[in-house]
Amino acid sequence: MAKILLAEDEEVLRMLVVDTLEDEGYEIDEACDGQEAIELIKENEYDLILLDYMMPIYTGLEVIQQVRELPEKKHVKIMMLSAKSQQADQQRVLEAGADYFMAKPYSPLELVKRIEEILHGEN
């Protein structure tokens, strides 16, 4: 089964996503801030990384930039989850190296659907 990293500083939201995805049978790692996320990404191979935008220490954007600088992580799939839903924000995130974008507040079921599409579309 696919392995997913969730970086999100809000505990309740982590719970929401983790519960939903675990129900679907994904293996989930959790990070509470940007630094933790980068460390986990370096150590593990994830099929998909879900990043919150507003996080302590490093923002989601900074995490993307740092990850994309690592040669072996150039192509890891990253989805940005952000309350900044404006077109410009979305654009900036994608330019920074995110592959996907989902605006907060998101529906957990829709998130599952997107993830399935992303992972299965590849398979």
Add this chain to the structure above:
Amino acid sequence: MEKISRYFRQSLTRQFIGLMSLFIVLFLVGGALVLWKQQTLVNTFEAKREQLQQKERYAEQLDRAFTQAFFDARGYLAFGRKEFKQSIYQQKEQVVATMQKLKPLAKTAEDRQLLEEAAAFTSYYFDDLVKKAIADFEAGNIQAVLKASENGGTASIQRFQKQLSEYHSSLVEQIENEYKQLKMTQAQLQYSFLLFIFLMMLLLMSIMRMMAKRIGRPLNAFATAAEKFAQEETDVHWSFANERDDEIGKLSRAFQKMIYSIREKEDSLVAQNEELLAQQDELESQQAELEQALETMQRREEELRRRNEFINGLSNSLDKQEVLDSIVCNICKVMDADRGMIVLLNDKKSYAAFGVSAQGVQQFLHELDNGMYQRLQKTKQPFSVKRELPTSEKGYYEEALYSYDLVLPVLSAQREVEAIMMFSRFRGDFSPHEIEEYERLTKQVSISLQKIRLYEESEKDRRMTQDILNNIQEGIQLVDMRGVNLMMNTQLANFLHVDVNEISEAPYEQWKSLLLQKVVDEKNLSDYLDRVLLHDTLETKSFTYHVKGEKKVIHMYAEPLYRGTERFGTVFVHRDITKEFEVDQMKSEFVSTVSHELRTPLSSVLGFTELMLNKELKPERQRKYLTTIYQEAKRLTALINDFLDVQRMESGRQTYDKKYEDIVPIIQNVIETQKVNTTIHEFMIQKETNRTIVLGDRDKLAQVFTNLLSNAVKYSPDGGKITVRIYEQGDRLAIDVTDEGLGIPAEAIPHLFTKFYRVDNSDRRRIGGTGLGLAIVKEIVKAHDGEIAVTSEVKKGSTFTISLPLVAVETDPQNDVPIDKGMNVIIVEDDRNLASLLEAELSDSGFSVKSFKNGKEAIGAIKAEKPAAVVLDIMLEEGEMSGWDVLEKMKADKELSSIPIIVSSALEEKEKGLMLGASDYLIKPYQPSQLTKTILHMLLKQERQGEILVPVTDEEDK
């Protein structure tokens, strides 16, 4: 002969030389003749004498020869010696020889007689006598000899000898005669020589005289004539030597010619002269005319010069006083006046005077008001007055001295008298012509005054405009169509670090480069300026730039400038929008943060709800989700409430219902509610003072402590003591809230009270919160004139300290201020609630207090009671006396004026109050304790001044 005579006639020199030569020749010839004569005489004398001497010598020789022969004959005859006889014959020969020699010399008869006799004797003697004697002797006939001797021999000898001697002496005599003759002739010669010299002298003198005559006389005549001529005598006789051929003649003729020519010339000169004289007369008359014209011109010129000076004086300056001074001074000069002054009528009677004292000016102003002004207003005509000078003005003059005063009204364009000029002259009266002229000058003055007025007005306007431009916040720049700087206000100049004057008229490129240096995005600004100025496209009218090295943001915009319909330039306005920019940025950040903060709980609520709706969930999960939904919804509510609170407080719309509250029960209440949420924390109250009353809003203060205590709980997740310490800090009440939790990193402390700020720390991140709590605390504390401070040490805990102004309502009697219980205070206040509050406050402080709603009643009571102090509201009941009236009335009343009044008003007119005599002024709202303090302070001050005494109360009684 003719030639020679002409030769001499032609020259005096020749004549003179000729005559002198003749004289010398005559003299030399005469002298030579005399010498020659002399010589001839001497020679003749010498020759004669020689002849005579020769004859004499021959005679002597004869004599000697005879004598010898006698002797010899005698000797022979006596001695018979032959040698004698021989000698006799020798002598005879000698005699014959001598006689031979004498013969040619014998010229005279005497000579010849002698010679004949000598010859006769010789022959007798020698041939006869001697021969016979010798023969006799030889014959020895001595007798015969003797006889012959006796018969005449001897006698003839003797006779001959005598003849000889006579001859000899005749010869000597002849020589002497000759010598005498010579002497005489010589003397005659000498006399004739002297005579000759004398004659020569006479000749010389006659020559000289003649020459002198020939030169001197005509010269004399010439001199006389010349003199006469010089003396311009007409009957001069000129022809005194014309006939002569010599120099004098020539001179005379030349002179005559000259005289004639001079006469001729003189005549022509005289004729010319006459002509000239005629011309001269004409010229003189012309000159007189010209002189007159010149004089007129000079007068005009002088007049013009003075007038020019006057006008220059007027136009040189735009300073009113300077111009007035110049007017008076110059008109005095033009008029030759001794004193003068000008007074403007339409403003503050500005004046300028020349030779008039300030007192004199005042006197004149007074005189103006006493009719002169009215007269001038009516006639609008100048007038002059003659008056005798009083002694004070006369100086050292003894006799009567008059002053001619000329009063000139200066009329404005509306023919109103706007100024009056007065000039005094001691020299003489003002002629009508002069007055007319000076009246014309007043028009100049009027124009000049008008000019000054206009200038002053425009200067005022200009200054105002300049002041406005220099005092507004915006930088303003005016440029012309080519972009040349026309004006730049000080703000912009300071910003560009240039001098306003330096930059004036700077070309576009210059000021542009200065501006670009200051700007971060110079390229865009340069493009913008080019667009506006060079391409004249005003669609992009504004531009925003960031200042290099500063946090400043400037918004600049351009507006075209029109004069009428013609555009003549552009105005640039640079507005510092740093604050707006920051606010804007903050706002957008805030919005973004708020949206984030709101979306997070919303996401949870929506997400979990969706899961619950779409999934079959176990009951535990359902419960967990529902709890989460509930908590998140609560969080959302709290967030929205906090957010609204902050907004309200920041915008100043939050109202506080402030009352005197004891802080302690409020804190206790909060602790009680917080206690419910935690089991691991221990709460403590440390009360170190009894003065715990503050003026505040109970609910808001409760909110402050709720936020602080809940933070303390939240950020000490491992529990621990939470201490609330209440104590006095100076005149403030301080409350510490201390926890033993995570602590706050030092770098975070300054941001702590910023909205949505949350310390970036994963430990803390798990702790929920809105990020608004401390911002709200800060706002509330601020609204209570309080302060908040934080000290913290990471992992040890934090202390939040709030200090609030302490209200001086004493709860501890130990701290009471000693006050005379009999000391009464009257409060004049129409607000009943406030009145009773103040009453309570003052009563508590030991005063006896009465309060009144309106001024009239109050004044009655004040008069009756003479209180120690009056507390006076200004805005009393409508229709009644206002506080100001009460104040004025009291201060006007001698009995009441010393009672101190404390104005208590919402009006911020402290200065007015103090000016009217109030002792102090309290602006509402103030703390009632402030009033007590003020009254006590005032009474104490009065006591020090010795006005009233505050009786000491016996505190021990209490």
